[in-house]
Amino acid sequence: DEASYVAACQQLAQLAQDNMQKIAETASEKADVSEEEYFKDLVAKNPNIKKSEDGYYYEVLREGKGPKAQLGLRVKFDFRSSEMLTGKEMEKTYGVREPLVKVLAQPMFPGLLSGMQMMNAGSKYRFYFPHKLVAGTRGVSDFTPVIYEVELHEIYLD
Numbered sequence: 001d002e003a004s005y006v007a008a009c010q011q012l013a014q015l016a017q018d019n020m021q022k023i024a025e026t027a028s029e030k031a032d033v034s035e036e037e038y039f040k041d042l043v044a045k046n047p048n049i050k051k052s053e054d055g056y057y058y059e060v061l062r063e064g065k066g067p068k069a070q071l072g073l074r075v076k077f078d079f080r081s082s083e084m085l086t087g088k089e090m091e092k093t094y095g096v097r098e099p100l101v102k103v104l105a106q107p108m109f110p111g112l113l114s115g116m117q118m119m120n121a122g123s124k125y126r127f128y129f130p131h132k133l134v135a136g137t138r139g140v141s142d143f144t145p146v147i148y149e150v151e152l153h154e155i156y157l158d
Helices: 002-045 110-116
Strands: 057-062 074-083 089-092 100-103 124-129 146-156
Touching: 002 057, 110 124, 110 146
Parallel strands: none
Antiparallel strands: 057 124, 074 089, 074 100, 074 146, 124 146
């Protein structure tokens, strides 16, 4: 009867959803292990790389002397991003378009939003973001850790 058919379809949908959840959890765990090995090796090779309270790593390439970036302020910056484990370039402004001018707020992904708040105008940092801090970012698959090199040119205090 129709009620049995609907119940069977609901059970199948739940089984499929449970299976997809298990696959995602396994992929996330594998990504965690790969990232942990990568970060351990990275820090061993470069003592200038530090771990943030939010769980990403960063390196100060140049410290700026200008004002510090804060939530809600407009900032002007260049960046380049790449997949951390493969080095494949993803996106950049350098040589492609003008620097971005954005309000330091959502919808920036959490890692970049936090990282940019450490920077003063004139700074250039390299950030190493684990997949959990970039998941859902445009052009980034769910389990891809990324490297962002960010050059903060200007902070608008208006």
